[in-house]
Amino acid sequence: MTAVRDCGQTERIHAFAGGELTGDAADDVRDHLATCVACQAELTEVLQLDAAVIDRTAGVVSLAWYRQRRVQLAAVALAVAASAAIYLALPHRGAPVAHDAVAVVLAPRRAIEARLAWPGARDAPRCPRPRSAPAAQRRAPPGGPPARARGRLRRRARRSRGPRAG
Amino acid sequence: MDCVALLTTDERAWDGRHSVTVVERVFAQAVREHAALLTGIARRLCGNDADAADLVHDTYERALRAWDRYADRGNLRSWMVAILNNLFIDRCRKTRRTPKTEALEDLELAAPEVPAPPAWSHVTEQQVNAALATLGVEFRRVYELYASGRSYDQIAVELNIAKATVGTRLIRARKKLRDALLREIGGER
Numbered sequence: 001m002t003a004v005r006d007c008g009q010t011e012r013i014h015a016f017a018g019g020e021l022t023g024d025a026a027d028d029v030r031d032h033l034a035t036c037v038a039c040q041a042e043l044t045e046v047l048q049l050d051a052a053v054i055d056r057t058a059g060v061v062s063l064a065w066y067r068q069r070r071v072q073l074a075a076v077a078l079a080v081a082a083s084a085a086i087y088l089a090l091p092h093r094g095a096p097v098a099h100d101a102v103a104v105v106l107a108p109r110r111a112i113e114a115r116l117a118w119p120g121a122r123d124a125p126r127c128p129r130p131r132s133a134p135a136a137q138r139r140a141p142p143g144g145p146p147a148r149a150r151g152r153l154r155r156r157a158r159r160s161r162g163p164r165a166g
Numbered sequence: 167m168d169c170v171a172l173l174t175t176d177e178r179a180w181d182g183r184h185s186v187t188v189v190e191r192v193f194a195q196a197v198r199e200h201a202a203l204l205t206g207i208a209r210r211l212c213g214n215d216a217d218a219a220d221l222v223h224d225t226y227e228r229a230l231r232a233w234d235r236y237a238d239r240g241n242l243r244s245w246m247v248a249i250l251n252n253l254f255i256d257r258c259r260k261t262r263r264t265p266k267t268e269a270l271e272d273l274e275l276a277a278p279e280v281p282a283p284p285a286w287s288h289v290t291e292q293q294v295n296a297a298l299a300t301l302g303v304e305f306r307r308v309y310e311l312y313a314s315g316r317s318y319d320q321i322a323v324e325l326n327i328a329k330a331t332v333g334t335r336l337i338r339a340r341k342k343l344r345d346a347l348l349r350e351i352g353g354e355r
Contacts, residue, residue: 011333011334011337014333014336014337015333018312018317018318018336019209030258030262031258031262034255034258034259034262035259040255043255044251046340047207047247047251048244048248048251049343049347050313050340052241052244052289052294052347053298053343054313
């Protein structure tokens with residue numbers, strides 16, 4: 001933009017003013033700016049122009065952004081409104097019943113009848129029946145009652161059954 | 167801003183907490199108004215927050231010292247940007263990585279004083295809109311996206327063009343804008 005001995009760095013100065021250069025590339029421009037009057041003037045003009053225009057265009061730009069995206073924004077607003085309407089129209093049945101272990105653990109304590117009436121009990125896997133104890137455990141414990149007590153118990157049982165027929 | 171021209175700098179006013187001079191009050195307001203703009207420019211120029219904060223602080227200090235010499239109260243923002251730019255160039259000279267020895271008469275130096283604001287710093291919103299309207303769609307779109315804070319990469323993706331094209335269009339948009347604004351100002355005057 002400047003007529004003062006253009007050194008061909010215009011693009012770099014514009015990119016630098018826009019914050020597009022970093023690291024060594026930016027340092028090179030800073031070094032160059034230290035001595036090149038043309039680039040100093042170019043940088044000054046870029047900054048001044050942007051400062052004069054950009055704040056004033058803020059409203060225009062934001063309005064253009066909304067205009068450009070009015071279809072998308074309208075679609076989003078419509079979708080949100082429809083979702084809200086459907087949600088409000090549907091009857092609320094409370095929280096869904098979960099038939100998992102966590103729900104069972106968190107369920108309030110109730111009597112066993114109430115627990116069996118719980119609808120999830122039908123779907124829940126049945127508990128295995130308790131198996132009978134093995135034969136070794138069914139025998140009388142080795143200590144048992146003393147021999148005299150055993151005889152007395154046997155006689156009493158015989159008397160209660162009465163005389164044998166025949 | 168209009169009230170400043172009617173009051174002398176020594177008059178004091180009550181700002182609700184303590185007595186301040188008109189200069190202090192107007193300057194504090196200017197700092198609040200332009201802090202974001204100046205900080206943004208300083209960050210882009212310096213490349214880091216610490217140097218940017220120093221640069222903005224020095225700008226305020228220089229502006230406060232030169233307040234009496236600032237005759238044109240039309241566009242304080244433009245004047246502060248000019249000060250910031252000059253201070254940045256001074257820093258570039260001081261922190262140059264590869265110092266060269268040159269004859270003093272061959273060396274072109276920028277004016278040490280704060281320069282007068284450029285002509286288009288007085289433009290109004292209507293003039294800016296009129297100048298923007300003269301840009302072609304492709305240039306206007308790139309400049310608007312840049313003005314909204316997007317990077318070259320983001321603009322390139324959004325408009326589906328090369329990053330180098332973004333830079334080129336931005337340069338041409340600025341040139342056209344500057345010419346259009348100067349025409350607007352010239353036509354008004």
